[in-house]
Amino acid sequence: MDGKELFQAALGLLPPWQVEGCCFDEKASRLDIHLNFPRGSSFKCPVCQGAGKVHDTLEKTWRHLNFFQHETHLHARTPRVDCAQCGVHLAAVPWARPGSGFTLLFEALALVLVQSMPVSAAARVVGEHDTLLWRIATHYVDQARAKEDFSGVCKVGVDETASRRGHKYVSIFVDVVRRKVLFATPGKDAATVAAFASDLKAHGGDPEAVTEASADMSQAFSKGIAESLPNAKVTFDKFHVVKLVNDAVDEVRRMEQKTNPELKKSRYVWLKNPENLTAGQWEKFDGLDVVNSNLKTARAYAIRLSFQELFNQPADLARPYLDKWYYWATHSRLAPMVKVAKTIRLHQDGILRWFTSGINNGILEGVNSLVQAAKAKARGYRSHKNLITMIYLIAGKLDLKVLPT
Ligand SMILES: [Zn+2]
Numbered sequence: 001m002d003g004k005e006l007f008q009a010a011l012g013l014l015p016p017w018q019v020e021g022c023c024f025d026e027k028a029s030r031l032d033i034h035l036n037f038p039r040g041s042s043f044k045c046p047v048c049q050g051a052g053k054v055h056d057t058l059e060k061t062w063r064h065l066n067f068f069q070h071e072t073h074l075h076a077r078t079p080r081v082d083c084a085q086c087g088v089h090l091a092a093v094p095w096a097r098p099g100s101g102f103t104l105l106f107e108a109l110a111l112v113l114v115q116s117m118p119v120s121a122a123a124r125v126v127g128e129h130d131t132l133l134w135r136i137a138t139h140y141v142d143q144a145r146a147k148e149d150f151s152g153v154c155k156v157g158v159d160e161t162a163s164r165r166g167h168k169y170v171s172i173f174v175d176v177v178r179r180k181v182l183f184a185t186p187g188k189d190a191a192t193v194a195a196f197a198s199d200l201k202a203h204g205g206d207p208e209a210v211t212e213a214s215a216d217m218s219q220a221f222s223k224g225i226a227e228s229l230p231n232a233k234v235t236f237d238k239f240h241v242v243k244l245v246n247d248a249v250d251e252v253r254r255m256e257q258k259t260n261p262e263l264k265k266s267r268y269v270w271l272k273n274p275e276n277l278t279a280g281q282w283e284k285f286d287g288l289d290v291v292n293s294n295l296k297t298a299r300a301y302a303i304r305l306s307f308q309e310l311f312n313q314p315a316d317l318a319r320p321y322l323d324k325w326y327y328w329a330t331h332s333r334l335a336p337m338v339k340v341a342k343t344i345r346l347h348q349d350g351i352l353r354w355f356t357s358g359i360n361n362g363i364l365e366g367v368n369s370l371v372q373a374a375k376a377k378a379r380g381y382r383s384h385k386n387l388i389t390m391i392y393l394i395a396g397k398l399d400l401k402v403l404p405t
Contacts, residue, residue, distance in 0.1 A: 007033055014094065016041035017076075024070070031067045035076040043091040045083035046098070052081035055088045062096050063128070064103045071127065074103060102136065108402040110136045115393055118378035119386075138389045144398035150175075150182060150205030155357070156229075157214035157237070158196070158221055159364040160188035161371050163387050164380055170387055171196075172367060176214060179363045180397040186384045193224025212357045216240040217347050236350035237361040238311055244343065245304045246271055248336040252300040255336075262288065263297060270301050273308075300337050303329050307344075315355040322348060367395040 004019045013019065016037035023032045045052045057077035064072040079091045095103045102110070106126075113122035114137050123130035155176045160169040163186070171192040173183040183199045185192050197207040213232040215221040217240065225232050249270050257263040269277065269284045277285060290298050306325055313321045322344075329341035344351060354360065371391055381387040392398060 011074075011095065016043075017094070029070045031070050031072045033064075033072065033074050035074060037079070041079075043079050043081045045081050045086050046089050046092045047086040048083060050083060050085060052083040054079040055082035056080050058090065060093075062101060062103045063106055064095075065105050065109060097139075100136075100139075101132075104403050107136050107140070111140055111400060111402060118374065119390075120378060134386050134389065137393060138385065140400050140402060141389050141392045141396070141398060144400050145203075145392065145396070147399070148182075148203050150200050150203035153177075153182065153200060153205045154209055155212040155214075155359055156182070156196075156210055156232075157359065157361045157364050158193070158225075159216065159237070159361050159368065161368050161391075163375075163384055168384070170384060170391070172364060172371075172391060174363055174367065174395075176212075176359050176363060178397070181367060181391055181395040184388045184391045186388075188218070189220045190224030190227060193221065193228045197228040212359055214357075214359045214361050216361075217244070217343070217350070222350075233353055233357065234350045235353040235357045235359050236347055237364075238351070238354055239361060239365060241344065241347075241351055242304075242308055245307050245340050248340040249297065249300040249304050251336040252334050253297040256296045260295070263295070266297075270297055270304075273305075296334055299332060300334050303332060303334075303337050310351075311354070318352055318355050319348075322352065367391070370394050 003022055007022055008019045011019070011033070013035070017035055018037065020034045020036040022034065024030075025032075042051050042053060044050065057079050060076055060078045062074045064074050066072055074095065076093065078093060080088050081091045082088050090098070092098060095105075097104065097107075100107065110122065110126065110128075110133050113125060114133055117125075119130045119133050119137070123133050126133075153175050157174045157176045158171060160171045162168065163170045168186075169188040170184055170186055171188050172181055173196045174180065175182050183196045185195045185199075200207055200210075207229050208231050210229045210232045212235060213225050213229055214235045214237050215225065217236050222234060225234055250267065253263060253267065253270055266284050266288060269281050269288070269290070272281065274285070288295065288298070290301065303325075306328070310318060310321055310325065326341050326345055329337050332338065371387070371394060374390055374394060375381060375387070378390075381390065393400075
């Protein structure tokens, strides 16, 4: 087998394509493989798939997988096919998709790399600009999403994630049953829900078939859900609700700490659940004698623990439990606790809805932390578009088909 035959076989070339020659430049660490077809070959018209004659050819180059450590490029004069029906069009080549400067195998490799490391790192590995890798990733994500079927979607969750330092956000919509990201879009206002509803329709789903939606207590999502998912009952995500109560505890601590130095460095003692405290935090916990103390912070903390217990109540006792808790919190004479109790009162139907729907944003918390970790490793993304592509790659459970089967 000579070099031509070897590459012909390794590239899996089918007639009329053949290797015409190869040129290895050791200094430049580069292999160039020239492909060609015999005179008189016929090609398919890319529009109607009918046979056509070669009108003329265009020189094209594709970056291929490396040959050992050497960059490899394919070259071919690509025929433009003259079809009686459709006119003159550039023929498709089996090793690359139209318009790409990379072979399918190279793109498949790139896609694997960008799923396992930051795109900038993947770009360094293959020696290409990261813009080109983003373009490949976006193409295959868009192609896979176009084939997605959302017809069974009935329970969704939504949350925002910070896209850049400052206050840029992307809202992420998930199917809480299939545990995957359905849609991501810039912003965190009611319009994001409208955009989700139309994307759902575009993929065979029905906004009116969505019966349960999990979200934080923001006005924006509530309004958006009421407008665009008219049959959805809202469950306020319990992680968000508990966090709100926790924030109130922290506010009580910060105020009390001004006059009580004992509380210095105790922040996480109050924010964590007892079972999650570190040894050092336990020591602090014991030192403060949390259980018997007259600290305001300890009272706020007890109110928080009691609020969390709501979610361990039997469904039929949840409402009276919350009523009692509300009475306690509003009579605590701790302003932040009174305030948060009133907020919870206003949203209690959505909070109690959890006892019926059983849904929360747990999967979104997971997606969010993956996205934030990827973002940190990548030191941020230059655009919303790239962040959204990454969200789909990480959590979209997409069927990313690069190579023909
Ligand atoms: Zn045609």
